[in-house]
Amino acid sequence: MNVVLVTGGTGLVGRAIQNVIENDKRENEKWIFVGSKDADLGDKESTRKLFEHHKPTHVIHLAAMVGGLFHNMSHNLDFLRNNIHMNDNVLHTAHENNVVKVVSCLSTCIFPDKISYPIDETMVHNGPPHSSNYGYSHAKRLIDIANRGYYDQHGRLYTSVIPCNVFGPHDNFHPNDSHVIPGLMRRLYDLCKDGNTEDKIFTVLGSGKPLRQFIYSIDLAKLIIWVLREYDSVEPIILSVDEAQEKSIAQVAETLAQTFNFKGKVMYDTSAADGQFKKTASNAKLRKYLPDFQFTPFEQAIKETVDWYIKNYDQARN
Ligand code: NDP
Numbered sequence: 546m547n548v549v550l551v552t553g554g555t556g557l558v559g560r561a562i563q564n565v566i567e568n569d570k571r572e573n574e575k576w577i578f579v580g581s582k583d584a585d586l587g588d589k590e591s592t593r594k595l596f597e598h599h600k601p602t603h604v605i606h607l608a609a610m611v612g613g614l615f616h617n618m619s620h621n622l623d624f625l626r627n628n629i630h631m632n633d634n635v636l637h638t639a640h641e642n643n644v645v646k647v648v649s650c651l652s653t654c655i656f657p658d659k660i661s662y663p664i665d666e667t668m669v670h671n672g673p674p675h676s677s678n679y680g681y682s683h684a685k686r687l688i689d690i691a692n693r694g695y696y697d698q699h700g701r702l703y704t705s706v707i708p709c710n711v712f713g714p715h716d717n718f719h720p721n722d723s724h725v726i727p728g729l730m731r732r733l734y735d736l737c738k739d740g741n742t743e744d745k746i747f748t749v750l751g752s753g754k755p756l757r758q759f760i761y762s763i764d765l766a767k768l769i770i771w772v773l774r775e776y777d778s779v780e781p782i783i784l785s786v787d788e789a790q791e792k793s794i795a796q797v798a799e800t801l802a803q804t805f806n807f808k809g810k811v812m813y814d815t816s817a818a819d820g821q822f823k824k825t826a827s828n829a830k831l832r833k834y835l836p837d838f839q840f841t842p843f844e845q846a847i848k849e850t851v852d853w854y855i856k857n858y859d860q861a862r863n
Contacts, residue, residue, distance in 0.1 A: 547574045549773065550599050552586060552635060553607030554578025558650070558708075558769070560715040561762035562605065565770060577601070581608070587627055592634040596642045605773060606635045606649040610681070614820045616722035617678040625680030632688050636703060640695055647703040648773050651689060651781060653710075653758070653826045655682035663788055663827035666707065666781050675821050689781055696779045706772055709785035709826055713762030713846070714853035717862045726759065726847075729798055730854055731863065733805045745809035747802060750817035753795030758785050758826060761846035771835065785826045786840050800844060804851045 553559045559578055566576050577599050584595035586608050610627040617624060632649065639647050656664045657672030669689055674682030688705055695701035712726040720731055729749065736745050768784045776782060792800075798811055831838070841849075854861060 547603055548599065548601045549574055549576045549603045549605065550596075550601035551576065551578045551605045551607060553580070553609060555580030555582075556607060556611075557711055557713060557716045557762050558607050558765060561713055561766035562607075562769060564714075565763060565766040569770065586631040586634055588630075589634050589638070592638045593641075596638045596644075600642070601639075602645055603773060604635065604639050604644050604647045605769060606632070606639075606647055608635070609650065609685075611717075612681075612722045613724045613728060614677055614818065617681055618818070621678070621680030623680070624678070625684050628681060628684035629687060632684065632691070636688070636691050636695065639703070640699060640701060645702065646773065647692075647701075648769060649688045649692070649703070649705045651685045651705050651707045652681075653707055653783065653785065653824050654678060654821070655685045656824060656826075658821065662823065663825045664783075665827045666783055666830055669707075669781065677818070677820055692779050702777060702779065704772070704776065704779050705781040706769055707781050707783045707785075707826070708765050709758035709760050709783075711760055711762050711765055713850050714857070715762075715862075716850070718854065719863060725757070725794060726797060726801070726850075729801050730805075730851060733801055733807055734854065734858065736809070737805050737807055742806075743808045745807070747798070747807060747809060747811045749794065749798045749811065749813050751794060751813065751819040752815050753793060753798060753813045755794050755819050755821065756791045756823040756825065757794065757797075758788075758791050759797070759843065760784065760786050761841045761850075763846075764840050768831070768835075768838070776834070782830055783826050783828055784831060785828045787828060787832075788825055790840065790843065791823070791825055792843065800847055801851070804844075804847050 585591045658675040692703045695703045716727040717723045718727040718731040
């Protein structure tokens with residue numbers, strides 16, 4: 546029996562994996578989803594107890610301190626230290642407990658700032674990250690270094706995936722420390738909750754011009770489960786939508802405004818920071834393995850997420 550422990554199991558990606566696994570159960574797998582209430586992965590002893598209790602054979606390591614541009618910019622040291630501690634505790638405790646496979650999460654936003662596009666898996670360490678999120682980026686890059694070390698020194702198959710921006714149900718919708726899609730959704734929800742929106746202004750921070758690839762959490766969950774079951778390499782793999790599916794922040798804002806049936810004006814606050822202009826990632830490696838994988842169309846995924854948010858507003862992370 547394979548016992549799969551999912552750290553960060555209460556978060557955006559973890560909840561999506563729970564959702565997908567409900568309909569894709571296998572007899573030889575037992576899945577355990579844990580959040581910070583089950584163990585503080587920043588603490589070695591707490592991590593050790595968690596592993597001793599569940600005795601996993603496989604780990605999907607999602608737990609991390611995660612935040613949007615503005616939270617990263619003001620807390621780089623916290624992002625660096627908290628993530629380094631969590632990652633080291635999880636990987637080393639996995640090794641000590643003979644876990645045969647670990648799949649950890651990097652991110653396309655940790656790539657070098659000055660780089661040629663599209664970025665691919667070979668470029669993770671080719672230069673300093675963008676100054677806005679250097680703490681998060683360096684902590685994440687060290688996962689890949691550690692994976693190589695665990696392979697070289699101990700023959701372990703500890704690997705990593707590199708998702709682009711994720712969105713979906715159970716995201717963090719907090720006004721100050723959320724990613725762009727849940728942040729915009731939160732503002733639209735507040736603007737629309739009293740009905741008439743014709744006289745209202747929906748302000749989007751930044752110029753609206755930066756380009757991003759967004760993956761629906763349910764699609765990412767399917768791909769991470771595939772990596773756990775089928776992808777047997779230490780080398781990271783980018784899990785992103787195709788390059789043609791890249792969207793500008795303005796396109797995202799317009800899609801959200803339409804989905805909320807917002808009738809007012811959309812304005813761009815160009816005094817706010819834009820972050821990197823683009824970070825287009827190539828999913829060519831993924832497509833070699835899964836040429837026919839169908840990503841959920843963006844508008845449909847946004848609609849499902851908005852519907853979920855409206856229905857679950859009271860329990861959502863606001
Ligand atoms: P969330 O912020 O939604 O969830 C974070 C998870 O980590 C929660 O389950 C949280 O537990 C857990 N956690 C945080 N601190 C601790 C701790 N000290 N001990 C134990 N658990 C802890 O994250 P996402 O689902 O968005 O991200 C999952 C992974 O994907 C992360 O590694 C992230 O870096 C990566 N990623 C995310 C992207 C995105 O756009 N969201 C893009 C690319 C990569 P609890 O809720 O119970 O407190």
